[in-house]
Amino acid sequence: MLLPLPDGDFKAYLFDCDGTITDSMPAHHRAWLAALGEWGGDFPEDLFYAWGGRTVVDVITDLNTRQGLTMPVAEVAARREELFQEMLGSISPVPGVLEHIEASYGRIPFAVVSGSTRESVTASLTAVGLLDRFEALVCAEDYTRPKPDPEGYLLGARLLGVDPRDCLVFEDTDLGVAAAEAAGMRYSRVPAPWER
Structure with missing residues (x-):
């Protein structure tokens, strides 16, 4: 099942990691x-x-x-x-999100914005074979105000050189969605495991 996206011409995709890219x-x-x-x-x-x-x-x-x-x-x-x-x-990529990564890789830049440590994010992405898809990783060590504050997502957009209004966020949590909205970004909500 391909995850539905909001209308728009996006210049970058920003992804939460756990529960969004990886079913972890x-x-x-x-x-x-x-x-x-x-x-x-x-x-x-x-x-x-x-x-x-x-x-x-x-x-x-x-x-x-x-x-x-x-x-x-x-x-x-x-x-x-x-x-x-x-x-x-025991972890695998989240269906629907993986399809968007595969379809858009190389066409627009990707970043991960996670509340997890760089060690954890790198390990998860390596385990599912996707680490090389992301131009930037923004992890817990990289910002001071966690989600729902927009700091992490704004940093991700800045690292990719893309205006926040041109970014699409993939998120599975209420705090993450609130952070994306506060950053002025559109989002696609990733269903929880029991909703898929």
């Missing part, structure tokens, strides 16, 4: 549960999806507050990444 959200959730469980934390699935697009540091910090814990942020983040890396063989 279930693996990420399993990694989160295992890592947090080692410190007595939890991350209910509905909250995990609602917080899609947030940085790992923000998630751990807020879970500590909500659950009255003092989980060490850097250690939990590193453990979650280690566990996720072990699951890379």
Whole structure:
């Protein structure tokens, strides 16, 4: 199924990574549960999806507050990444998005704008054989204000040399869609795994 796009002549495509290019959200959730469980934390699935697009540091910090814990942020983040890396063989590209990547590659530039770390984004894209398709990667380390702030998407457009109004964003989360709209960009909403 080809993902429908809004009308317009776009000069660049900007993609979120997890849940948009790669069908990695279930693996990420399993990694989160295992890592947090080692410190007595939890991350209910509905909250995990609602917080899609947030940085790992923000998630751990807020879970500590909500659950009255003092989980060490850097250690939990590193453990979650280690566990996720072990699951890379289980992820695949998101149908519909992959077709747009294949159809438009080489015709217009692509960038990834993700709340995940560069290590995680690079590993995910490598696992599905798509890393070489993207001229720019904008990851959690590259900006200070996470989605729904438009900073990441504006940086992606700037790195590609394209006016934000000429960019189309592919996103699977409410926070990501809000970031795209705040950047003045049109978007295509990627359905969640259970909606496909």
